[in-house]
Each structure stands twice: as C-alpha cells, then as structure tokens.
Amino acid sequence: MSATIDQPVIEACDLSVGYKNRPVARHLNFSCHAGQFISLLGPNGAGKTTLLRTLSRHLPPQGGGVRVQGRSLESLSAMELARIMAVVLTDKIAPPLFTVFEFVALGRYPHTDYLGRLGTRDRVAVTSSLAAVHALDLANRPFADLSDGERQKVLMARALAQDPRVLLLDEPTIHLDLKHRVEVMAILRDLCRNKGITVIASLHDVDIAAKVSDRVALIRDGGIVAWDTPETALSRQAVTALYDFDKAEFNRHLGGIELRGAGDRGRAFVVGGMGSGALIYRMLTKKGFTIATGVVHENDLDCFVARSLGAECVAVGPMEPIDNAAVDRAKTLLAACDLVVDCGFPVGPVNEANLALMQAALERGATMLSLRDGLPPGLRVNKGDTPVLFTDAGHLIEALETFQFHRPLPVHGEEVQCIP
Numbered sequence: 001m002s003a004t005i006d007q008p009v010i011e012a013c014d015l016s017v018g019y020k021n022r023p024v025a026r027h028l029n030f031s032c033h034a035g036q037f038i039s040l041l042g043p044n045g046a047g048k049t050t051l052l053r054t055l056s057r058h059l060p061p062q063g064g065g066v067r068v069q070g071r072s073l074e075s076l077s078a079m080e081l082a083r084i085m086a087v088v089l090t091d092k093i094a095p096p097l098f099t100v101f102e103f104v105a106l107g108r109y110p111h112t113d114y115l116g117r118l119g120t121r122d123r124v125a126v127t128s129s130l131a132a133v134h135a136l137d138l139a140n141r142p143f144a145d146l147s148d149g150e151r152q153k154v155l156m157a158r159a160l161a162q163d164p165r166v167l168l169l170d171e172p173t174i175h176l177d178l179k180h181r182v183e184v185m186a187i188l189r190d191l192c193r194n195k196g197i198t199v200i201a202s203l204h205d206v207d208i209a210a211k212v213s214d215r216v217a218l219i220r221d222g223g224i225v226a227w228d229t230p231e232t233a234l235s236r237q238a239v240t241a242l243y244d245f246d247k248a249e250f251n252r253h254l255g256g257i258e259l260r261g262a263g264d265r266g267r268a269f270v271v272g273g274m275g276s277g278a279l280i281y282r283m284l285t286k287k288g289f290t291i292a293t294g295v296v297h298e299n300d301l302d303c304f305v306a307r308s309l310g311a312e313c314v315a316v317g318p319m320e321p322i323d324n325a326a327v328d329r330a331k332t333l334l335a336a337c338d339l340v341v342d343c344g345f346p347v348g349p350v351n352e353a354n355l356a357l358m359q360a361a362l363e364r365g366a367t368m369l370s371l372r373d374g375l376p377p378g379l380r381v382n383k384g385d386t387p388v389l390f391t392d393a394g395h396l397i398e399a400l401e402t403f404q405f406h407r408p409l410p411v412h413g414e415e416v417q418c419i420p
C-alpha cells in the first residue's frame with residue numbers, strides 16, 4: 001500500500017514502550033506526517049531513546065502498536081522497513097576501515113543487489129547524501145580520522161543514502177560543538193522542507209528544538225504529556241515542569257532559558273526600558289544580585305527578561321505613558337535597594353517619568369551606576385552624590401565584581417561633576 005498525502009507516515013496506537021518487567025512509557029498515541037520535524041524532549045531517563053528504539057523495531061512494543069505508512073510495523077520485511085526508515089543512534093561505533101564514501105555507500109543496502117554492488121544510481125545517491133550534509137569534501141577521507149562533528153554528518157549521510165521517508169535520530173547533537181550543532185539542526189530542517197522527510201529526533205536543547213520543530217513531544221512520568229507545536233506546548237509552566245527547573249525559566253518570547261542567580265549579593269534597582277535593561281539584568285543576576293526594575297512596558301524585551309529572571313518588575317501597559325502610581329511603586333522598591341543601575345534607556349515622552357526614579361536615587365545618596373556618557377538634562381546632582389558613568393556594560397559589571405557596599409567603587413568610569 002502506498003501512502004496518501006494525509007496518511008500519517010508513523011502512527012502510534014496505545015503504544016507502550018519499555019523493557020522486560022520495566023515499562024518506561026505507556027498508552028502513547030501520536031501521528032507523524034511527511035515533512036514534519038518532531039523533537040522528543042524530556043529529562044534523562046524519560047524514555048526518548050526507548051521510544052526511538054521501539055519505532056525503529058530495535059525493541060518490541062510492550063503493548064499497542066505502530067503503523068508505518070498505514071501498515072503495522074511488525075508486518076514489514078527488513079528491506080521494506082529499511083526503504084522507509086533510517087536510524088542514527090548515539091552508540092559510539094567502532095570506526096570501520098572504510099573511506100567516508102564507502103561507509104556512506106553501506107546505507108544503499110536496501111537498494112543494491114545481494115552482493116551489495118553499487119550501480120550508477122547508488123553512486124549518485126551516495127554523492128547527493130554527502131552533499132545534503134555538506135560533507136562532500138570528506139568523501140575520500142578515512143572514516144576513522146573524522147572529528148565528532150564530521151562523523152555525525154557522515155552518519156546522517158549514510159542514513160540518507162537509504163533514501164528513507166523517515167529519519168530517527170537519538171541526540172544527534174550531543175557530542176558536537178556549537179557550530180556543528182547548529183549546522184546539523186539546519187541540515188535536518190532542510191531535509192524536512194526540501195525532501196519531505198519526517199525527522200524524529202530526541203534533543204536536549206529545548207531552545208533549538210523550539211526554533212526548528214514543527215511538533216514537540218514532551219515526555220515524562222511514563223507518558224507523553226504534550227504533543228503539539230512548540231509555540232503551544234513550550235509554555236513557561238510546561239518546560240519548568242518537564243525539567244523540574246528550580247533556578248531557570250524558559251521564555252517562549254525570547255526562545256531561550258534564563259538562568260536565575262543566587263541573589264545573595266544584595267538588591268539592585270535597575271532603571272531600564274526600551275530593551276536597555278536585558279543585558280544588565282542578566283549580568284547582575286550572574287553576579288548574585290536580586291533585581292527590582294521599572295518602570296517598563298509590558299511588551300518590552302526588558303519586561304520579558306526581568307520576569308524570567310524572577311525580578312520584581314513594575315510595568316505599565318504597552319504604549320501607555322508611565323503614570324505617577326507606577327513611579328511611586330518603583331520608588332518604594334528602589335528605596336529598599338543597595339544599588340541603582342541606570343541602563344541608559346533612551347528618554348522620550350513615553351518614559352521620561354523614569355527620570356524621577358534616577359532623581360530619587362540621587363536624593364537618597366544611593367550608589368548609582370549609569371550607562372551613559374552624561375546624565376540626562378534636568379537631573380539635579382548634589383555635592384556628595386557619586387553617580388558613576390560607564391560607556392560600556394562590561395566595564396560596569398567589572399566594577400561590580402569588586403564592589404563592596406558602603407565603600408567607594410573601584411571606578412572604570414568617571415565620577416560625575418558635582419554641583420558645588
């Protein structure tokens with residue numbers, strides 16, 4: 001039977017996976033369609049590899065079943081399955097004494113004669129598989145000499161040489177550096193888009209998965225807790241629950257994870273907004289400060305980052321002017337802080353009320369660091385106040401590394417000229 005357009009390429013019906021006397025995940029129901037990139041996400045031991053091994057018939061189902069292009073998985077002959085599905089597992093393989101071309105050619109076995117002789121079509125297939133993973137230049141190299149990143153691409157090329165409709169990969173980026181990690185993900189995405197291959201991959205990087213996947217499966221507690229688009233499935237709460245985050249938070253607007261800090265260094269009030277605060281919030285968090293900030297707008301990057309970092313954040317609605325009530329709330333937070341950082345936000349009608357916060361800090365004699373080459377006009381700086389100006393966020397944070405409260409700052413910036 002050939003697949004129709006709407007027919008799932010793979011369908012799990014009440015599938016249970018696991019090992020003898022060791023169920024891992026039960027009652028799984030899902031379908032995978034042509035050209036979809038599906039990421040399996042979940043903590044270690046959740047059952048991602050076990051599921052991939054079951055889908056590829058390396059393990060028998062413990063219950064229920066799998067249909068592949070409308071036929072039950074167990075009814076397919078080894079050759080029929082190999083023409084539909086290729087698998088790249090993480091097991092470190094003993095490097096064979098082949099060239100890369102010869103190694104990739106092994107993937108042609110479902111298409112060659114019983115002696116494994118390569119015809120012209122097979123050679124073309126091997127060459128185009130190597131081209132698809134940007135590894136043509138490796139063709140004559142000994143497989144054993146390859147780096148981890150090169151080897152991963154060649155393993156993918158061998159799988160592609162099978163000319164499969166489905167590619168299953170177990171942690172395809174696990175041993176790779178960032179460059180190869182990104183490259184492998186881009187290659188897989190292109191295989192889905194350009195060749196209509198269905199990719200099912202277990203991944204550790206939830207942020208990369210969010211960016212490339214058409215569907216994500218969140219696996220934990222013996223089941224699939226969500227199978228949906230990443231935009232729907234990867235809510236802050238869902239990712240926190242999936243990985244049992246304590247000091248981290250996933251933010252889908254930012255498409256990444258924010259790491260919270262110890263918060264034991266003191267309290268910093270950050271006058272931010274208009275995207276000026278995000279970098280400073282992260283730096284202060286890294287250095288162990290607890291953050292309060294304001295007044296920002298709800299749709300501002302700063303608001304997303306601050307909240308993901310667990311900051312107390314005074315915010316007003318998008319496009320709304322900053323009102324007195326919001327400024328007063330921010331002043332209350334500021335009064336309880338050991339340090340004030342002005343992020344150098346651009347000042348305009350929508351946020352000029354925040355200058356009152358800087359003025360309040362100056363009047364309190366608070367330690368204030370400012371990321372500008374001059375304070376905005378209108379602020380009154382009295383003798384004895386010591387706001388310190390920095391033009392570079394890195395220098396500001398360097399100064400904080402040795403900062404002791406109630407002691408003069410080691411200054412990388414210049415002290416502001418005080419009014420006599």
Ligand code: ADP
Nearest residue numbers: 019022024042043044045046047048049050051
């Ligand atoms: P993941 O890929 O999500 O990290 P796995 O599928 O590798 O998780 O493992 C799921 C569970 O199955 C784990 O508790 C693991 O210890 C167990 N497990 C893995 N391989 C075997 C095996 N060969 N026999 C018995 N249990 C296994």
